[in-house]
Amino acid sequence: MTTATHFTNPSWFARAEGWMDDRGKGAWIAAMILGFIFFWPLGLALLAYMIWSKRMFNGSCRSARRAHHRNYHAAMKTSGNSAFDAYKQDTLRRLEEEQEAFESFLQRLRDAKDKAEFDAFMEDRTNAARSTSVDAPTDEARPA
Missing domain, CATH: 1.20.5 (Single alpha-helices involved in coiled-coils or other helix-helix interfaces)
Known part of the structure; x- marks a missing residue:
């Protein structure tokens, strides 16, 4: 799968990640807490993912995602x-x-x-x- 295909037809995980990023860091924290309440390994997995992907320590998930998306498309645009x-x-x-x-x-x-x-x-x-x-x-x- 090429990177361009990845952006046009993302997997369910990428769509869920994008949905959470659009709602901000609070949504990630709420999902993690709910994960701990309902099924603790899920909460632990979300916490590990948030730390590993640096979502806990960056400014805004939404702005970082938009900047990456914008930079990727600008780099892949042909000049003619x-x-x-x-x-x-x-x-x-x-x-x-x-x-x-x-x-x-x-x-x-x-x-x-x-x-x-x-x-x-x-x-x-x-x-x-x-x-x-x-x-x-x-x-x-x-x-x-």
Whole structure:
């Protein structure tokens, strides 16, 4: 399915998401609360989706959706010059590849930071365990 088809014939999930976005952040929060009341895994899933998609932390769902929709259609509009349109399409494809590479790089950085923090935690824990075992007398070392 191409992206243009996605905008002309969205799935039920995309339509529901758009409907909720048009009503704003309050509608998302109300749906999440109702999800918790009627079936807690649904409320939890909505909360996770809202955090994952950054709907909890952006300004307005509606304005972000409209801006994305407007920018997409402006970028896909043809100029009438086939050479320029081919150049634009190639440039957009290259920019998308660079964005994916950069996001992959950022993920590797986050993973490396997480690993370094975990290794430091484990080393501190091992050192703490060693220091307590050296400081504490054993049964054999205690006088009778």
